[in-house]
Amino acid sequence: MASGSKQEAGKQSLLFTPGESLLHKANPLTSLVIMLWMISAAAVLPTAGTAILVLAAITVSMATGVGKRSVKRLLITMTPIGVALIVVHGLLIERPDQTDLGLVAISPDGLDYALKVFMRVAAMLMATLLFVTTTHPSEMLKALDQRGVPPGVGYLVASPLLLIEPFSDRAKAIRDAQRVRGLDLTGSWKARIIALPILLMPLITLALSDLDQRASILSGRAFRAFPRRTVINAPHDSTFQVWFRRILVAVAVLQLGIPLLWHF
């Protein structure tokens, strides 16, 4: 009997995409450290560096089978940011190198800066996406359990992840039901303000109504009886991964720290 197949367990609302790649198989802590290292690198690298980082991350995501989802999410998030950056830095902020093009004045320096920020955010985003698309939250929580992180901490992250989807579905059901009854969800300002409590209140009440019962259930199941719980199917770890993580953490700290020292 195995509870291994996460295929069925993979919830729709999660960005996690099942797979067999190295990143999928890596200990969740290793994936987490890789993400943190990438974020720290993105914070200090020049534009060319972050651009390479983004390309590398996209390549890795393609190779691990999570490419489609990651890139889609990347585009959805970065397109409006990109447009806003070009407008704000390329056109609006007054810089000495602004060249007048008739209707608008464009600043190459501003565009450079916009590109820099864009690539930095994109690299950080890709780092996060690589982590969340290849690491199932339950594996991450097991890894934390294994490390002796208090069960309460795990609960606080796991429970919302599990409850969001049923509640989102419920929100949509309420919205549709109210729409059928003639509630105006797209009309005037006033109409939408009136719609707000009608949609919101039942969901809030529902979310809170579980409180007493769930407290009973958790207490009945010996939740937090001991500081550590048994971990079933603990994620695989190895000496190599342990050392890899240590080195990567050290590098991450150094690459953030050295430029800081430089400034002083």
Added chain:
Amino acid sequence: MALLEVHDLAFRFPRAEKLVLDGVSFSVERGERVAILSPNAGGKTTLARWLAGLLPDGVLKAERGHVSMDGKDWTEWHIAERSSAIQYVGQVPSQQMTGCAFTVFEEIAFGPCNLALPEAEVRARVDEAMTVCNLRHLVDRDPFTLSGGEQQRLSIAAALAMKPQVLILDEPTSNLDPESRDDLLAQLELLPGELTIVVLEVALRPSLALADRFLLLDEGRIAVDGPAIDVLTHPRCIETLGMTAITEAGRRIQNAGGWAEGRPLPLTLADALQTLQVPDAVR
């Protein structure tokens, strides 16, 4: 010494005027199957939580009296000890989920893992509970995507995995459709014989399927305590539960002399339904 003992329990919610429980006393012996009948808002859930040791809790304290198991007041039990002694399953299926297990397997394993049992022991317990509750085919499913009936079976499995001596069932079938309800009741009949069960109900059918002793909780007190026929034919029962059909059924049995002394109880579900001819609307 009785296994579970309620001694003159009186309780009210903070700032509330009325006592929910007003001097409840009774005891449950090892291996007994007891049904506590009460109308809606009659204090069933509150009593169930006291029985299961989930109350007192913070500011929710007894006005007087206490509940003890094996002669020891619930307040003296460590949470790990208590959860291995008694388990509770409530009404609303989705609320019986721990809310932090991604699969049916994890949901059942949650309790045993909290007890820090060895991995092999946890697996064995989950395996056994899944067999008893017929959940094997759902092992990798997300608990929140299950039907109400499946969720109730799951919460009973999760309770059984704690290897309790007593199982408290608080209207376990009230939120299920008739078909799932019958399935669940059939499942409950298969529970190990040594398990002590207390079921709190407003509906007669699940009680008859499970119990051989009946208590009537009325106005915060135990009004009747005895075999089914005593409670069924008790005027207060008929009045408080408001189920004339039951009166009818009860009388019929009595008149026919078919359910008098000497007739062994509990009945099987089919047996009970046939004898009583309980209409579906009554539950």
Added chain:
Amino acid sequence: MKFDTRTLILMAAAVVINIIGGQIAHFLKLPLYLDSIGTILVAILAGPLAGGITGLVTNLVWGLILNPVAAAFAPVALVIGVVAGLLARAGWFRTWWQATISGAIVAVPSTIVAVPIIVYMFGGVTGGGPDFAAAYLLAVGQSLVQSVAFSNLGINIADKAVTALIAWIVASRLPLRLTSNFGFFEHSRV
């Protein structure tokens, strides 16, 4: 620090309320976020620490399932919870109008934390509504920091006032058996 189990469950439910609130505001196309109702509710019921952690976890969870950018604003969510909790402790969530004012007050420190994140990490843009306001302010000659600060502060004050009011309404309508075990709520009782 150890929260009791009931508080933990409340916090988890509040994270869900935050995210659902945000989604509803989005599909009603309201110019508000409404993604802190749960955070402020927890702050009222269980105090600044619980409120702050609820905010923090909300943005981390949001980052996991919907939009990783949200994680960058986790410190903002934390500040919202902590400040609302401190105001609740001072008795500033007793009436609906106190709650509304408290919400507006919460907007100030939360904007102060948000602005550097927006300006230095995202170059002054968020890819959302306030960008338009910021762009306008820039066009009329404000500096980037000022533009971002004013545009966000304006929306934040409105948003947090409404959010705090909703949280207050929810809290005041909760049944006694639910709230009686949250001792901190006494600070907000009339």
